[in-house]
Amino acid sequence: MKTTYREAMRAALRDAMKRDERVFLMGEDVGRYGGSFAVSLGLLEEFGPDRIRDTPLSESGFVGAGIGAALGGMRPVVEIMTVNFSLLALDQIINNAATLLHMSGGQFNVPIVIRMTTGAGRQLGAQHSHSLEGWYAHIPGLRILAPATLADARGMLWTALQDPDPVLIFEHGSLYNVAGELDDDAGAVDIDKATLLREGDAITLITYGGTLPLVLEAAEQLDGEGIDADVIDLRTLRPLDAHTIMDSVARTHRAVVVDEGWRSGSISAEIAARICEQAFFDLDAPVERVCSLEVPVPYAKHLEQAALPSVERVMAAARRAVGAGG
Amino acid sequence: MDEFRMPSLGADMEHGKVVEWLVKPGDYVHKGDLVAAVDTDKTVMDIESFQEGVVAEFLVDIGDTVDVGTPIARITATPAEIPPPARIPPPEPEPGTKAPPPVRHLAHTLGVDVGRISGSGPGGEVTRADVERAAAASGTSARAAPAAESDVPVESAAHRVRSSPLARRLAAELGVDLQAIAGTGPGGAVTEEDVLAAVPPRERAPKEEAPSKRAPSERAAEEPAEAPPSEAPVAEPPHKAAEEAPRRGRKDTGSKAETLRQAIGSLMSRSKKEIPHYYLSTTLDLAAAMAWMQGANQQRPVSSRLVPSALLLKATALAAKEVPDMNGFFTKGAFQPSAAVHLGVAVALRHGGLVAPALHDADTLTLDELMDQLRDLVGRARAGRLQRAEMADPTLTVTNLGDLGVESVYGVIYPPQVAMVGFGKVLEQPWAHNGMLGIRHAAIATLSADHRVSDGLRGGRFLARIDELLQKPGEL
Numbered sequence: 001m002k003t004t005y006r007e008a009m010r011a012a013l014r015d016a017m018k019r020d021e022r023v024f025l026m027g028e029d030v031g032r033y034g035g036s037f038a039v040s041l042g043l044l045e046e047f048g049p050d051r052i053r054d055t056p057l058s059e060s061g062f063v064g065a066g067i068g069a070a071l072g073g074m075r076p077v078v079e080i081m082t083v084n085f086s087l088l089a090l091d092q093i094i095n096n097a098a099t100l101l102h103m104s105g106g107q108f109n110v111p112i113v114i115r116m117t118t119g120a121g122r123q124l125g126a127q128h129s130h131s132l133e134g135w136y137a138h139i140p141g142l143r144i145l146a147p148a149t150l151a152d153a154r155g156m157l158w159t160a161l162q163d164p165d166p167v168l169i170f171e172h173g174s175l176y177n178v179a180g181e182l183d184d185d186a187g188a189v190d191i192d193k194a195t196l197l198r199e200g201d202a203i204t205l206i207t208y209g210g211t212l213p214l215v216l217e218a219a220e221q222l223d224g225e226g227i228d229a230d231v232i233d234l235r236t237l238r239p240l241d242a243h244t245i246m247d248s249v250a251r252t253h254r255a256v257v258v259d260e261g262w263r264s265g266s267i268s269a270e271i272a273a274r275i276c277e278q279a280f281f282d283l284d285a286p287v288e289r290v291c292s293l294e295v296p297v298p299y300a301k302h303l304e305q306a307a308l309p310s311v312e313r314v315m316a317a318a319r320r321a322v323g324a325g326g
Numbered sequence: 327m328d329e330f331r332m333p334s335l336g337a338d339m340e341h342g343k344v345v346e347w348l349v350k351p352g353d354y355v356h357k358g359d360l361v362a363a364v365d366t367d368k369t370v371m372d373i374e375s376f377q378e379g380v381v382a383e384f385l386v387d388i389g390d391t392v393d394v395g396t397p398i399a400r401i402t403a404t405p406a407e408i409p410p411p412a413r414i415p416p417p418e419p420e421p422g423t424k425a426p427p428p429v430r431h432l433a434h435t436l437g438v439d440v441g442r443i444s445g446s447g448p449g450g451e452v453t454r455a456d457v458e459r460a461a462a463a464s465g466t467s468a469r470a471a472p473a474a475e476s477d478v479p480v481e482s483a484a485h486r487v488r489s490s491p492l493a494r495r496l497a498a499e500l501g502v503d504l505q506a507i508a509g510t511g512p513g514g515a516v517t518e519e520d521v522l523a524a525v526p527p528r529e530r531a532p533k534e535e536a537p538s539k540r541a542p543s544e545r546a547a548e549e550p551a552e553a554p555p556s557e558a559p560v561a562e563p564p565h566k567a568a569e570e571a572p573r574r575g576r577k578d579t580g581s582k583a584e585t586l587r588q589a590i591g592s593l594m595s596r597s598k599k600e601i602p603h604y605y606l607s608t609t610l611d612l613a614a615a616m617a618w619m620q621g622a623n624q625q626r627p628v629s630s631r632l633v634p635s636a637l638l639l640k641a642t643a644l645a646a647k648e649v650p651d652m653n654g655f656f657t658k659g660a661f662q663p664s665a666a667v668h669l670g671v672a673v674a675l676r677h678g679g680l681v682a683p684a685l686h687d688a689d690t691l692t693l694d695e696l697m698d699q700l701r702d703l704v705g706r707a708r709a710g711r712l713q714r715a716e717m718a719d720p721t722l723t724v725t726n727l728g729d730l731g732v733e734s735v736y737g738v739i740y741p742p743q744v745a746m747v748g749f750g751k752v753l754e755q756p757w758a759h760n761g762m763l764g765i766r767h768a769a770i771a772t773l774s775a776d777h778r779v780s781d782g783l784r785g786g787r788f789l790a791r792i793d794e795l796l797q798k799p800g801e802l
Contacts, residue, residue, distance in 0.1 A: 201658075247659070250658060250659060251658040251659065251660070253490075253492050253518060280491045281491045281492060281494070281495040282491070282492055282495075283490055283491045283492055284490040284491075284492040284493065284511075284517050284518045284519075285490060285511065285512065285517070286512070320512070323510070323511055323512065323517065
């Protein structure tokens, strides 16, 4: 079946609503407007306003309401337009959703799923373009998903809804239009494991979400230079599947982490540190990182592109790591 | 903790003997400073401190052998923690001199004796400024002094080799001295490749294929009889070669066999430790093969006659092609089968030890080609003229001890290969065949194979296939 990431996401929502009547979607413009990224287009007509709810412009308010609904036995899916705006709901997410299970002595799970877009590349300016999922991955009590493939866009939501604890799903804005083949019977996917999307023996390229396509492209081109790369799609940023990473690094002895977040204190910093902790004696070169330049993401197209990870930068880092110059 | 423990200097090290202390109680050591020389059975190695501090006391005496992990000395964070002298000479700071620990640290770092400085601080306490002044006053002599005392500081400076962690681990496993390797990695760091390139001593001679200008000095290392000392100064790079060649030459020839034995020993013990071997044996019916060979040899001049080994090798190569679980490498946690069959042939060397160079693409060679290449390979192996690829390539090794009258041989797999085939002597044996007892040629073939890759079923099929192939020798 030919489909797009956006349609796969929508199919996942529709599927979840049909399977479990406790599931409902709420957020800004998800109903009449069809979602600011058109993910929920048509769902209002199909499921009605009780289950597709437009909310006021108050992230803290509707995320809090979602947490309350989850505590009350519902299975809310809350959409926040972009990760930048989720900061307004940070208190609800971090101080309530993530902590209630712990603070209630294990009595109250919060089965909420919060979806939001992340990432740059579409000239939306700094306040709509940042990649802050690495921050959320810092927080115990949250599970952080980053679907990068059609199969994951289609399958992660239902698995997330099965999780009794809060799950945040980060959808990279540049992926919505990605089209491709998806199995007709595609369904729920495992969210505990990273996947090895490509096998090579010279270097491990580790990434997730929006940078996956460019990393795969870089891997193809590196192959042409005789550098055969493993490509790992992390899929879940918390908890990290260190096993898959270490297995690969043990074979290739070199790693490049590609992350659209800023380098300092990022998820890529965490991954590099874990490799040093757990696979130190397998390394034959320093772990390389390709991240966004440490500036607010610019609006101007050429500046924006210059600030983001690119195929060229990934290739250069890989060449440095294998000692092939660059 | 302040216990300095016997480190593990290789995967196979279980205990070590302290043969020399390179520090004395009261000395200040930094991370990486050499502390003691330890005999690991394989060789004597210097061990370095993993912590910074003052050597408080030794817990073992020179000559004591202790298990890895046994505390052998105490290294305390500050001199104040040193217990009242029991079996140690008095610590350096003289009684009466007052200096806080950070100042003593600085003094140790700068090589200044705190006891000899008059303090300018309150109550005559020695301050940082006093120490720095004293260090400046003694100038270079202060720095030179400890160096002159012993070689330790000099060596410790040189000991900090830039290397990748993988290279460091490999070097320790393979017993290679990192310091002796020139790094090609970022900033001159030693990489995995550099260590592997430096590893087996037997590769040293064949590495340079062309008989270049360096040949004389290398040959000196190989065959002492041909290289009298007077020849050494003729060697091309004027300083280095002239100084080093004779010295290195003498040392190498003296211990060449021993070094080779050590290298084989450590490789084989690694093999036995890491590879779960299983063993099979079968008796090959060689009646058809020997009859065919004798017939073929009658038509040939002596110089080009076949030997049973050629048939056995060819059959092995063909069988390996068909049972790929025997042919390839187990590296990095996974089996990588090899499309080509490069058959390693174990060759015993005259002065001891053995090498197993490769017959490349043995499955594609005709018996005559195989015979020619086998002769050539054995000759060159014994002359020390093997090429690097021949050493590195074998995908499956065959050892044939039939010449020595051995009836069966169970080999140890040569890592990272996954199997080893052994052939014993070709004997005339009483053999029941079609209900009749007769006398036939037979030999015992054995297989040692890696259980991570295959099992008895595959291994059995492989041996059976060798036997089958030998029943139609004309088609080999």
